[in-house]
Amino acid sequence: MTFRAVDTRASFVALEDRIGEYWRTHDIKRHALAHGDHSKPFIFYEGPPTANGKPGVHHVEARVSKDIIIRYHRMCGQYVIGARGGWDTHGLPVEIEVEKKLGFAGKPDIERYGIANFNAECKSSVLTYIGEWEKMTDRIAYWIDMEKPYSTFDNSYIESLWWILRQFWDRDLLFRDYKVTMHCPRCGTTLSDAEVNQGFEDDVDDPSVWLRFRLAPSGHPLDHALAGAAFLAWTTTPWTLPANVALAVNPEADYVLAQTGSEDHPEKVILAASLAEKVLGEQHTILATYKGSDLVGARYTRLFDGVPGPGDQPDLTQAYRVIGDDFVSLDDGTGIVHIAPAYGDLDVGRKHGLPTLFSVDLSGNTMPQFAELGFANMFFKAADPVITKLLKERGDLFKSGRVKHAYPFCWRCKTALLYYAKPSWYIRTTALKDRLVATNQEVQWVPEHIKNGRFGNWLSNNIDWAISRERYWGTPLPIWISADGQHSECIGSVAELSAKVGRSLSDLDLHRPYVDEITWEDPVHGTMRRIPDVADCWFDSGAMPVAQWHYPFENKELFEQYAGQADYISEAIDQTRGWFYTLHAVSTLLFDRPAFKNVICLGHILDGKGEKMSKSKGNIVNPWDIINEFGTDAVRWYMFASAPPYNPRRFSRELIGDMLRQFTLTLWNTYSFFVTYANLDGWTPAGLLNADGSLTLDIATLTNPLDRWALARLDNLVRTVTTELDGYDIHAPAKAIERFVEEMSNWYVRRSRRRFWKTANDADTQAAYATLYTCLVTLSKLLAPFMPFMAEEIYANLVLSKAPNASTSVHMASWPVSVPAWSDDALVQSIDVVQTIVGLGRAARRSAATKIRQPLPLMLVRVPSNVAASLPAFEGDLREELNVKAIRWLETGATFIDYRFKPNLRVVGKKYGKLVPALTEALKALDNDSARAHAIAVENGQSFDLVVDGQTLTVAPDEVLVETSSPDGYAVAEENGVLAALDTTLTPDLVAEGIAREVVRYIQDARKNAGFAISDRINVVIDGVDNDPLLTATITTWHDYMCAETLAEQLVLGKGLPGAHLETLELDDKTLTIAVSKAE
RNA sequence: GGGCGUAUAGCUCAGCUGGUUAGAGCGCGAUCCUGAUAAGAUCGAGGUCGGUGGUUCGAGUCCACCUACGCCCA
DSSP states (O other): OOOOOOOTTHHHHHHHHHHHHHHHHHHHHHHHOOSSEEEEEEEBBOOOOOOOOOOOOHHHHHHHHHHHHHHHHHHTEEEEEOEEEEEESSSHHHHHHHHHHHOOOSSHHHHHHHHHHHHHHHHHTTTTTTHHHHHHHTTTOOOOEEEEEEETTSSHHHHHHHHHHHHHHHTEEEEEEEEEEEEEEEEEEEOOOHHHHHHHEEEEEEEEEEEEBBBBBBSSTTTTTTTEEEEEEEEEOOGGGGGEEEEEEETEEEEEEEEOOOOOSSEEEEEEGHHHHHHHOSSSEEEEEEEHEEEEEEEEOOOOOOOTTTTOOOOOGOOOOEEEETTSSSSSSEEEEEGGGGTHHHHHHHHOOOEEEEBBBBTBBBBBGGGTTTOOOOHHHHHHHHHHHHHHHTOOOOEEEEEEEEEEBBEEEEEEOOOEEEEEEEEEGGGGHHHHHHTTTTTTSSHHIIIIIHHHHHHHOOOOOOOESSSSOOOBOOEETTSSSSOOOOOHHHHHHHHHHHHHTTTOOOOTTTGGGGGETTTEEEEEEOOEEEEEEHHHHHHHHHHTTTTTTTTTTHIIITSSSBBEEEEEGGTTHHHHHHHOOOOOOSSSSSSSEEEEEOOOOETTTTTTTTTTTTTOOOOHHHHHHOOHHHHHHHHOOOOOOOOOOEHHHHHHHHHHHIHHHHHHHHHHHHHHHHHHHHHOOOOBBBSSOOOOOGGGGGOHHHHHHHHHHHHHHHHHHHHHHHHSSHHHHHHHHHHHHHHIIIIIHHHHHHHHHHHSHHHHHHOOOOOOOHHHHHHHHTTTTTHHHHHHHHIEEEIIIIIITSSGGGSSSSSOOOOGGOHHHHHHEEEEEHHHHHHHHHHHHHTOOOOTTSOOOEEEEEHHHHHHHHHGGGHHHHHHHHHHEEEEEEOOOOTOOOEEEOOOOHHOOOOOOOGOOOOOOOOHHHHHHHHHHHHHHHHHHHEEEEETTTTEEEEEEGGGEEEEEETSSSEEEEETTEEEEEEOOOOHHHHHHHHHHHHHHHHHHHHHTTTOOOOOOOEEEEEEOOHHHHHHHHHHHTTTHHHHTTTEEEEEEEEEOOOOOOEEEETTTTTEEEEEOOOO
């Protein structure tokens, strides 16, 4: 029974369709997902993508990276837990999509439409492209369970999040504080950075006011010196002045106390020295100079009373003082900065322990508390002139003007935006910062520098995680608060909530608005209502280890015994602050351990020019286009073999085409070669292939060094690929496989070709088949994680068709194990030298301008003594490769060769240091005879003496490198101590043999061009010899050889052969016409 | 502005703890080899190893600074 024929011109896309069909009809993927030993699980976490856009090239990249490692561990016999799809479904991007679709312009539109309706739209929108994702996932052979994915919008998922939040709550890791956001007072919504950047306008006209903040004596050392003076501060937002709680100076800068004003009304002001002239003009006198740090702690009289936030009891003893902070710029203003934490300076306020006070509410109107001052309930921009006028009347205004600067506006409604400190919920990650840093040390990062670089730095600069979002489509935060704001509770499960309200809520959709309707009466504090916020959707995905299993409500054992920590995750590098961080933070806070043990962090995919792909540039590569042209395997191989995937790298049609020609076709043709000849010879793997698909090959039965070499290389490859994949390196094993395929094709098969052509099916041919078969079958398994289709094709044809009980797919076959008996480093090294000699021989032939087809009588070869003994065994290979009749191995010291020495710098450098240049010179200066004598000594492991700079050094053999060079009259090439010299003297016999080979070559061409099958027998007629004695003799002498080579039944001189295919051959001054036709 | 990464042939990339003439593939030119091959081999053209300093007998490699690009953050 033969193997299925393999077309050398096969379409890989068609092949993948066929294999895909095989997987479908035999339900291979489902079996693979269930495959493996449950007592040796491999835990994987799928980072959930959002399915509200089509999958792009970078998604393919991440999915393939995941798939390769999963497949490898499965073949190693591990059962993979967590190979399931997941969808990230909540969040602002989804809401924006829906708003766009419905033509909404902000939260008021959504609330009018109804949260229930809106969220229903979100839910259906987020899965718009789920079909595309499933199709792509299937086509690229990312084998995860797409039928039972987890979704972050599932009630079970949300309930697990509630449980987590409750754990944090109980440990005081969940708290409320302010957070400054960009707020649109008309839309009543927070804008994202991207939205804010869209709405910046230059040259916005605003007030520009300089204000006096009068010193208030408080026991500060400078109270006396500064008595009666005022700090000058500058602002463009008078409306924020009631929220002022501090003035900031730069502690490093110089400040001056200056006298200014008219003679009638002199006054003293304090401001930065470098800005005094700009602010005060010429008319001022410097009274004293202070460092900014000297001023810190001084107090001043407030301009207005600010309004505390709802439920706040701010500590005003900390307010109205000078603080020092190096953010203070001396570029403009006065070098003294008015601080209003509520409207942008919250971080500064927090750092210096300042209270937060308000002047304007969320609709942008000034607070009613300012009624007596005359600027209550005014839009903040309208309040500016009123406040300025009031300050002028009070004498607090030093000077005023207008300024044009950039200011952000709402991109939707063009309303001026506010920096606004809103109540917000935080996870207190900073409390466990040390643990975050410590548990990160347990993680293996690939590439390694991320660990203590980008990610480690991020962790050590950790800030509390702002987790609440004032939005609709998200996991509702399970916090209920009383109307008086004095009591709050965090609910950790649906059951607990049911108990609160006294009825089962198991059918409740946990989303807004339904959950918002759940309230209860607290005996002390009254009605408890849920806060309106939803969770940051990064919390959703970061909690997936827990929530995907609905832990702890379900799968308790699974999670606690196995799935609580991933062996492996992989995403692109932008996730260091995203999913990698949230996974790590949630796991460390909950369990004090990292969420994942190993992570491959991928670089981004750029376009063919190295530019980032973006919709606006229109340079997005659609992965389908590439896959439809070259197939999945080509894309997968390119992504991980062409360059390390940890750096950004280019992706284009052309680059993949190159890779395909270089690697895939070489592999395919080797496979095709094997099948073609095995089928011709009727070879089967009987006795080699066991019924279960395993191989039994006794190396002792192989006598041909080529076979032993191939298996030694194969065993080496198995060890390399296994070790590297164990270390989560995907690139290195792919490179090793590439090298192996190249050598298998261009050395093993090329050298072994004739063994497969022999008509007699002898032991050597059998050994060649067994060896190549073993290589291909093993390779199919090593390749399986990378090129799942190609691997399956080779496996199905070579193994499955012949082994009734073999695994139905290579992806469930056992990973190859190293066979120590196959390993043979000495042999590998010898062949390396043989290959070097062949290369040198070719170079020598080129320098002598003789074709390889022309036999030459002799090649002289010199090799280093450590390999010399093993090489004569390969004389046959050398004679054939280089077409020479004899090889002569030159002894070290042969007069034929000249020797030169170089210092072995690695050894000598450390020993002799500054003497090295002199040593180099002394070695170079050696005459031929002493060099030869020293060379013999070195070959024998003996030292020799050398005078360097007046002192005699004893030079040990490992301290020098010996180079050889050649005499004249030979065609010579030399490299690393290996020298090959060709004797180019031709005898008439050699010339005749050369002609014979030349003619054979043309007959073969003719056969090929005539379209004959490899096994077809032919007749040949050669015309144009014209009684040339040399040609006539040649064709007579070499008649049998020529017939054998070309499968010719007849080979004659003459004219005409009806219906024959003709080929002409220019030979010196003759033109031969070669006619071939099929023999009957 | 900060952190991390990257910079080597026209293009894509290797170059281990410092060491000898800086390599491979693609592309280009010439030649060769070939009944598995869309492949392969040999030779050639093509490099101030981003720049400037420094350490060292010796720097693509180590150090400092700078430049450009990418990612993240401010």
